[in-house]
Amino acid sequence: MNTTIRILRYGDYDAMQKAGSNIPATNSSNHATSTAPEWPLWEVFVRSKQGLDHKHVGSLHAADAAMAIENARDVYTRRQEGVSIWVVESKYIHASNPDEADSFYEPASDKVYRHPTFYDLPEAIKHM
Template sequence: MEKSKEWPLWEVFIRSKQGLNHKHVGSLRASDATMAIDNARDVYTRRSEGISIWVVPSNNITASDPSDEDSLFEPANSKVYRHPTFYDVPDGISHM
């Protein structure tokens, strides 16, 4: 196999503040994990977007097949009773 001259791709996840999830914000190239964190800091948090960074090699992510969309996701659309919308959320509960 020909050795790639390009650096591996990394997916970047940022936690914007304490108590929230890390969210996927984009991807970047870096030669290794340390550099990926540094690059993510410079590319994705320069406007105070976060307090924690995760990076994951993109090739470690297994994705669903877009052609399976119908059988995977379509059936959920008609099942309104799965949504917890039949009770009142108390005041002061955010991030639900």
């Protein structure tokens, strides 16, 4: 039986994909990284200490919410960055369209009276 061995070099994959060439399937049983891209993407929000709000810190891949939280713990809080983690699957985040930035955000730029900067705040009030 004749077997053709094709050696793939860096960059070949992309070129073959564009040319519609048949890319040899990777054997998933001994090539574990092939499972990773199938995991959905999650956005991670970390609260750095009590009383502050959760901030977006990045994204990661995970099979489900439980794994996403563990992965977030391992990837984003290993230097004491947080005390609480939220994760949400990226597909559930709906974003404004950058093309509409003019109509969305420009109108606010000349309406300075919307800022509460004309009030005198007591010294005791912080975080305003």
